[in-house]
Amino acid sequence: MNIKIFVTQEEHYKFAEEICDTIETSAKLRGTGIAKRTPEYIQKKMENQDAIIALADGKFAGFCYIESWEHGKFVAHSGLIVHPDFRNHGLAKKIKSKVFDYSLKKYPDAKVFGITTGLAVMKINSDLGYKPVPFSELTTDPSFWKGCQTCTNYEILKSKDNKMCLCTGMLYDPKEQQKIPPRHPFNVKVLNRLNKIKEALFLKK
Numbered sequence: 001m002n003i004k005i006f007v008t009q010e011e012h013y014k015f016a017e018e019i020c021d022t023i024e025t026s027a028k029l030r031g032t033g034i035a036k037r038t039p040e041y042i043q044k045k046m047e048n049q050d051a052i053i054a055l056a057d058g059k060f061a062g063f064c065y066i067e068s069w070e071h072g073k074f075v076a077h078s079g080l081i082v083h084p085d086f087r088n089h090g091l092a093k094k095i096k097s098k099v100f101d102y103s104l105k106k107y108p109d110a111k112v113f114g115i116t117t118g119l120a121v122m123k124i125n126s127d128l129g130y131k132p133v134p135f136s137e138l139t140t141d142p143s144f145w146k147g148c149q150t151c152t153n154y155e156i157l158k159s160k161d162n163k164m165c166l167c168t169g170m171l172y173d174p175k176e177q178q179k180i181p182p183r184h185p186f187n188v189k190v191l192n193r194l195n196k197i198k199e200a201l202f203l204k205k
Contacts, residue, residue: 008046036150115167
């Protein structure tokens with residue numbers, strides 16, 4: 001399988017709508033919340049070269065983009081997706097590693113963070129050196145949290161004053177000395193247990 005990963009260029013704008021559809025469909029199948037994005041928003045990220053795309057012989061295979069907050073104090077990787085035809089080949093990890101390295105070069109002074117309900121994404125983040133943190137250590141920029149309004153779990157986040165949700169917050173601080181292997185090894189059992197506790201607390205009727 002000939003898959004190549006690129007920083008986005010004008011030639012990739014045509015994939016914006018397919019990317020949005022793939023992200024939304026995947027979220028519905030998993031039954032997880034997702035902050036929706038429009039093709040216009042995705043194309044803007046491409047124009048600013050704040051996105052990474054994977055192509056397999058010219059076909060869309062995967063994608064991820066960068067958002068910056070508080071004048072570059074924080075950056076986040078959003079919209080990580082692999083097309084169903086190219087899953088189970090480790091492509092998500094390759095895309096995430098690429099966008100991670102690229103964002104550290106483009107935003108060298110920024111802390112890298114993310115919020116997710118996906119165990120696979122948590123595993124990838126942990127391997128890169130992220131650590132789980134409370135939302136209080138993430139950006140306070142209201143425009144970031146506004147992006148959660150289209151998520152099915154937004155009412156939970158809102159009721160907790162943006163301090164807690166079903167998502168787990170994760171943070172990489174480039175100023176901290178990183179160690180190999182990662183300082184914060186991933187434990188699936190612990191994360192599964194935490195997710196079940198959150199669901200029991202927040203989704204109870």
